[in-house]
Amino acid sequence: MSDRAAYLRVAAQLRGNPGQWAAYESRGHCVVLAGPGSGKTKTLTAKMARMLAEDVHEPRGVACITYNNECERELEDRLAALGVEPGGRVFVGTVHSFSLTQIVLPYAKVAGLGLPERFGVATRAEKQESLAEAAARTLDEPGNLQDLDFRLGNYRRSILNRDSVEWRETDPELAELVEAYEEALRQRGLIDFDDMPLFALRALRDNQWLQRALLAKYPVLVIDEYQDLGAALHRMVLGLCFRAGMRLFAVGDVDQSIYGFTGARPDLLRRLSGREDVETVRLRLNYRSGNRIVVASRVALGEERDYEAADAAAQGTVFIHPLGGSYERQAARVVEELLPQVLARHPRLSYRDVAVLYPAAWIGDAVAGAAEAASIPIVRSDGNALYPRSSRIMQWLELCSQWCCGGWRTGKPRFTRLVREGRRLFIEAIHSDAGLLDFHRALITVLWERRDANILLHRWMEELRANVIEPYASECVALRDEIETLATFAARVAPAGDHAEMVLGELSGSGEQLDRLTLSTLHSAKGREFGVVFMFGMDSGRLPRNGVGQQQLAEARRLFYVGFTRAKAEVHLVHTARRSSPFVDEIEQHLADER
Numbered sequence: 001m002s003d004r005a006a007y008l009r010v011a012a013q014l015r016g017n018p019g020q021w022a023a024y025e026s027r028g029h030c031v032v033l034a035g036p037g038s039g040k041t042k043t044l045t046a047k048m049a050r051m052l053a054e055d056v057h058e059p060r061g062v063a064c065i066t067y068n069n070e071c072e073r074e075l076e077d078r079l080a081a082l083g084v085e086p087g088g089r090v091f092v093g094t095v096h097s098f099s100l101t102q103i104v105l106p107y108a109k110v111a112g113l114g115l116p117e118r119f120g121v122a123t124r125a126e127k128q129e130s131l132a133e134a135a136a137r138t139l140d141e142p143g144n145l146q147d148l149d150f151r152l153g154n155y156r157r158s159i160l161n162r163d164s165v166e167w168r169e170t171d172p173e174l175a176e177l178v179e180a181y182e183e184a185l186r187q188r189g190l191i192d193f194d195d196m197p198l199f200a201l202r203a204l205r206d207n208q209w210l211q212r213a214l215l216a217k218y219p220v221l222v223i224d225e226y227q228d229l230g231a232a233l234h235r236m237v238l239g240l241c242f243r244a245g246m247r248l249f250a251v252g253d254v255d256q257s258i259y260g261f262t263g264a265r266p267d268l269l270r271r272l273s274g275r276e277d278v279e280t281v282r283l284r285l286n287y288r289s290g291n292r293i294v295v296a297s298r299v300a301l302g303e304e305r306d307y308e309a310a311d312a313a314a315q316g317t318v319f320i321h322p323l324g325g326s327y328e329r330q331a332a333r334v335v336e337e338l339l340p341q342v343l344a345r346h347p348r349l350s351y352r353d354v355a356v357l358y359p360a361a362w363i364g365d366a367v368a369g370a371a372e373a374a375s376i377p378i379v380r381s382d383g384n385a386l387y388p389r390s391s392r393i394m395q396w397l398e399l400c401s402q403w404c405c406g407g408w409r410t411g412k413p414r415f416t417r418l419v420r421e422g423r424r425l426f427i428e429a430i431h432s433d434a435g436l437l438d439f440h441r442a443l444i445t446v447l448w449e450r451r452d453a454n455i456l457l458h459r460w461m462e463e464l465r466a467n468v469i470e471p472y473a474s475e476c477v478a479l480r481d482e483i484e485t486l487a488t489f490a491a492r493v494a495p496a497g498d499h500a501e502m503v504l505g506e507l508s509g510s511g512e513q514l515d516r517l518t519l520s521t522l523h524s525a526k527g528r529e530f531g532v533v534f535m536f537g538m539d540s541g542r543l544p545r546n547g548v549g550q551q552q553l554a555e556a557r558r559l560f561y562v563g564f565t566r567a568k569a570e571v572h573l574v575h576t577a578r579r580s581s582p583f584v585d586e587i588e589q590h591l592a593d594e595r
């Protein structure tokens with residue numbers, strides 16, 4: 001299951017760092033608390049590979065939970081390098097997918113959750129419809145539905161006990177709205193994303209045997225990015241690990257908590273590490289960034305930390321660029337002037353080592369436009385991307401396209417991976433080895449005939465959708481929103497769509513296209529690293545936004561810190577002339593003091 005030689009090689013690196021080694025050698029509950037680039041994920045993945053090989057015997061396995069699909073993708077890539085493949089005895093996924101696939105779907109009926117036999121996961125449109133109905137029923141003036149959705153989500157995520165006074169009295173109107181909304185969903189035979197961990201918690205709380213069943217399957221629970229995972233997961237951890245007996249290995253950094261608006265609670269990580277039955281390990285060395293970047297990042301955070309660069313010889317550089325004009329003009333300067341200078345300074349780097357990070361997707365439009373005008377290939381992770389890169393079905397489609405564009409010859413990716421990932425995706429529809437064989441056959445039949453990077457994407461997708469995706473997805477309740485995402489994308493590449501000319505090679509990012517400049521929101525860059533990072537749009541009023549309260553201000557600062565600490569060799573802070581963010585001003589002052 002894991003590649004012993006590979007994880008032992010990593011272990012040899014961890015041995016040189018007493019903290020990493022202590023975590024790797026830990027026997028009981030262990031929490032690693034450390035700053036950016038300190039090797040939390042490296043330690044976690046090596047530890048997981050080791051546990052699968054040495055501590056946890058087949059058929060038992062390890063469940064690994066992380067924040068979102070993007071983080072899952074990063075983890076899976078890193079685990080794959082250690083020979084650990086998700087599926088079977090290894091679960092890797094978000095708290096929502098853990099709740100749905102490991103608890104709610106298999107046990108809803110026996111755990112008495114009161115869900116109909118064939119419930120579905122609501123699409124965006126169905127959620128909106130249910131919310132509109134609930135708002136019309138319970139509120140005199142429903143107002144903006146998007147605002148309501150946001151407030152309702154926060155309320156559901158933050159107050160978990162529905163029988164409590166807190167639930168009824170903190171905001172009685174909102175509590176009533178939530179209940180009406182959930183009722184409207186249930187009448188349609190649906191649950192939504194926030195329901196998943198809530199139902200899972202309820203099932204675990206009311207059924208001791210279910211906790212034991214999970215323990216039997218997964219004696220170890222591994223959690224990455226704990227600071228952003230919220231109250232529901234924390235409750236699950238308390239029950240599963242400290243009462244039922246699962247062993248916990250968690251990593252996180254409260255300074256990188258950037259999802260307060262979705263219910264993240266960094267204090268829960270502090271509480272966890274404060275427990276007497278948990279071994280807490282702290283790491284100080286930053287293996288990613290040059291020393292100047294590490295020192296400046298402490299200024300960016302605005303709090304004293306004792307972090308330092310692991311390699312004192314690597315200095316790193318911080319640049320500040322006040323640029324005039326619109327974001328479009330500024331983006332053109334970045335792409336046409338600054339980027340070539342970077343690549344000239346670092347001949348070993350190419351586009352794939354550089355990221356442009358920005359506070360909001362619409363600012364990314366300017367950068368994407370400039371890159372396109374300069375014929376620079378990009379890969380974009382934000383809400384205005386052609387499709388959400390976090391979508392599981394789109395990730396699988398990318399893999400399939402890579403196989404068709406040469407992977408069938410090079411083994412990158414191997415066909416077995418397409419089948420394995422497909423099985424995870426359509427898990428509700430593939431029940432047996434014979435079923436898996438049918439899936440394998442259907443997939444190879446479609447893909448083998450379409451191994452051509454120049455084929456129009458809509459042609460390729462039409463066949464795949466008709467012969468593989470639709471027959472299997474129709475049986476999967478967990479995939480309904482993913483299918484909606486796929487349909488939106490399919491419409492854009494269809495003959496009447498705005499990307500009708502797109503060919504398969506563009507989806508796969510194959511060949512030369514694999515060397516692409518990363519464009520991402522600061523949020524989506526979490527957990528990643530690049531040789532050079534441009535932080536674009538670092539203007540006052542954008543980061544932080546105008547008029548925000550103390551908590552949001554602190555979170556904006558942490559977001560700036562997260563972006564800053566993605567860089568190994570260079571950070572470029574790009575802002576509109578005379579409109580710099582106060583965070584940029586602080587760095588500028590620090591650089592001036594250093595001189």
Ligand SMILES: Nc1ncnc2c1ncn2[C@@H]1O[C@H](COP(=O)(O)OP(=O)(O)OP(=O)(O)O)[C@@H](O)[C@H]1O
Nearest residue numbers: 013014035036037038039040041042287288527528
């Ligand atoms: N002991 C080590 N020896 C050499 N390189 C290391 C060591 N530990 C970590 N690294 C390298 O440091 C970089 C950062 O590691 P990793 O991504 O695991 O850090 P992290 O703590 O998860 O970062 P972040 O919280 O910023 O996402 C990676 O390139 C990793 O390979």
